[in-house]
Amino acid sequence: MVRYRLLVLTSVPIIITLFVLIGITFYWTVTYTWQNALMNVRADLAVAHHSMELLQKEQRMQLQSMVDSYDFQYRLRFDESSLSHWVRSESHQYNLDFIVLHPASALGEFSKQERRLLQEGKEQTFFQVLNQRELTALNPDLPARAQVPLLKENKIEQKGLVSRSLIPIFNNEGHLQWILDGGILLNNSTVLVDRIRDLVFASDTLPTGSIGTVTLFMNDVRISTNVPLDSKNLAGRAVGTRVSDEVSREVLKFGKVWVDRAYVYDSWYVSAYEPLRDINGEVIGMLYTGYLQWPLIKTFLTNIIELGIGIILVLVISGIVVYQGSRDLFLPIEKIYQVAKFVQMGFDRRVGKLDVYPDHELQILGNQFDTMLDQLEQRNQAIKQAALELEEKVEQRTHSLHHKTEELEQHIKLLNQARSKLVVSEKLAALGELTAGIAHEINNPLGVILGNVELIQFELGDNTVQVQEELDAIHAQIDRIRNITRSLLQYSRQGGVQNEVTWHHLNQIVEESLTLVRSGTKKLSITFVVELNAKCSVEVNRHQLLQVLVNLQMNGIHAMDDKGRLIIRTEDWIDEQGQSIGAIVRVIDHGCGIAKENLERIFDPFFTTRRSGTGLGLSVSQSLIEDIGGEITVESEVGQGTTFSVYLRQKASTSNDLDLLMMS
Structure with a gap:
């Protein structure tokens, strides 16, 4: 309030002066006494x-x-x-x-x-x-x-x-x-x-x-x-x-x-x-x-x-006297302030007569303030009338523009649809030619590899038992390459990848990924700890999930400098109500860990901290998992290790499902 502001402005200099005098007196008294x-x-x-x-x-x-x-x-x-x-x-x-x-x-x-x-x-x-x-x-x-x-x-x-x-x-x-x-x-x-x-x-x-x-x-x-x-x-x-x-x-x-x-x-x-x-x-x-x-x-x-008590009493008495003496000055000012506040809130108020004599400066100020409010009211009425007329004209013009805008939007929509179809057609045509050529080029050396493997099996005869697991892994990978090339050929013929998303038990896919990783790390000092506790089946693309798991396991091995203990654990994914949502795969290494500033960037394309890395493995893996409605999370502590968790739902949400959801 103005009253207290003026009281502070008049009292603070006195109080500061008194306290300075007290400090000087205290200093002189201490010095003199000592x-x-x-x-x-x-x-x-x-x-x-x-x-x-x-x-x-x-x-x-x-x-x-x-x-x-x-x-x-x-x-x-x-x-x-x-x-x-x-x-x-x-x-x-x-x-x-x-x-x-x-x-x-x-x-x-x-x-x-x-x-x-x-x-x-x-x-x-x-x-x-x-x-x-x-x-x-x-x-x-x-x-x-x-x-x-x-x-x-x-x-x-x-x-x-x-x-x-x-x-x-x-x-x-x-x-x-x-x-x-x-x-x-x-x-x-x-x-x-x-x-x-x-x-x-x-x-x-x-x-x-x-x-x-x-x-x-x-x-x-x-x-x-x-x-x-x-x-x-x-x-x-x-x-x-x-x-x-x-x-x-x-x-x-x-x-x-x-x-x-x-x-x-x-x-x-x-x-x-x-x-x-x-x-x-x-x-x-x-x-x-x-x-x-x-x-x-x-x-x-x-x-x-x-x-000190004497000085405080003097300050209190002086403050009371100043407050009482200035009250007659504060009240008119407060009334003018209250009127201004009400006017600001939209009420119609006037200062009127104040409790002072007619020629007092505050009374003259109040009269002038009332005059300004009257003039302001008149101008507001004129502005409101002009605003109503302007609003009517704007509404007429807006209605006309609305019809024109709807017609223009319809034409633009049709134009965009035609352009999109043209771009997609050109893209698929070029991509079809490329993928068909790549698929055929891959199948030729793949046939040679398959023939040589079968020749090795034939030449080894009964000795194939010693390398049967590796030969089976080669056959599995040849089948995987054939599936990829088949998908490329299908894409080139039909214009889209037919993702085979089917029901699989998660533990079998994890065991298959471990077979692939173990075969490539036999000469390394890696101990695999496998805990397969998941009982729930999930809807995934088997080959894509196998690619993600192999990538995560190899990343863990590289983080441990090719030696240490790698833990692969599966468990059921349970929500807060105790209902089964799907399954979880955790890949836990005890390597160098990931720095805090890099945790938010590891899924970015081409980001890598390894000199020989491409920076695409985690980015591609995240895309593959998200395409079926899953999620990849990471927890890491520098010097302790890193845990990657892959969350897979029982019912996959494919990109087609998402498109239908957006269209609806």
Whole structure:
């Protein structure tokens, strides 16, 4: 309807614009939200990094306060022998996992970088990975505390990651006298990561349902973390698990800061990683901060759904307003359209008065449309009157022409009959002369052949038994040639072939064809499988059917390259009501088959796929079978074989019968 077309034309641009705006808004929102999430987690990582620096600074200040204490200074001046033991015993008081006092003579145990800084009198704090022996030297309790079972690997990580501070102590002459060594073990330090998490993720800074996490890595193993083993129930800690290969490659191998979404143990987190380096700048671990991604996505999707619902409501309300507002415009247009439709169907309708004011454009259009319809009606009446007069004149002229046409058709018919008789007479006269000469020429050598065969039989005497079957076949074929020549002579004398269509049992003709084919294929590797199940007799020309069967069998042998199994099967032809129609002969070979594109052409004259073939065998066979009302069908599959089926009726329908049927 026009109403809805106009509504679509006015609404579609608005809808497209709104959806484009929705898409842009969605894109900007996703991009802004994700970038904001990455910026937040990057800031969280910076806070965690600063917290670690404060931790190390606090650790160094604790050691410095010990050096500046009265007890340390007193023992340094008056009781150096008890100083080392006293330092070790004070580690808990200063909230450190180990404090060791090394003499200056032990300077060689430290790395080159550490020795240089100590000799320059500089304090140093750094991260370091220590093995069991090195941990035991600092505190005998540290190796047991450092052990981290690796989940799903059935192994235990024995090394420990420590935050270590070294403070050089010089004597009055300015020579290095002592080295104060203290720090904390980061393995399994849940209090430390929870303290950093509380600093990084303050309350109400994350989406509802999300959790903030902080992790310390030694290489790629989580040695201290508050990432839960079950993010849904917030149960356990994922200590002893490994980081993903992607993060490990970027942070540990290339030493880069990695900020993106990451799969942390069992859930996706918005994550940030930075490398932890030792005093030589080598990456030995990572610091991680992150929070669950799903609550962020859930909040974002909720906002998008709310926005979408609001936009849909706006579209619905706008559509209703537009529809109601344009209804007064649509109704007159629809009335004009309906009138045009009725006029097209043959009814007499007019627009008349519309529900608008008289000077409205649509009312003027309606009046003009009515005027055009009135003029059209007048012209139609004039055309009908002229048509009636013309029809009367045409009828008079047609009646006159009809008589002339009948006379002309009668003359043409007589002329065609005379011409046809003349052509047939000339044709039969020429054909009679040719066939009589051909028949006599064939009979002369045939008599010689027959005489020689009889002479062979006479000369062989009793030995003719060995070749009796072949001799009988020769006699049968001589009789067949004589029948053909006799038919040619009859045709030349009487003007038509006397087809001897008589009742025959099909199985006898099939056996005779097999005798002929076997005699010509004795040297070939052909196995004949004969299944003669037909009980019905059929009305056929015996010689013609024999020719068709021999042709089909030889074609099957050629298709199998002169070796294989050829099946000849006869059966009764039964219709759907169970009544006997006639008999069927099937010739089945297991040769190369016939291509699909050639199946429709095999009965065409001169079509053949064999180099030595003429292309006439199947064409002639089809003609012979169709002349008696039968049918030849073919089924073939490339590479499997071909089945030719000859359908023969009990009562043959000869060409004379067909002519009589057409004349009637």
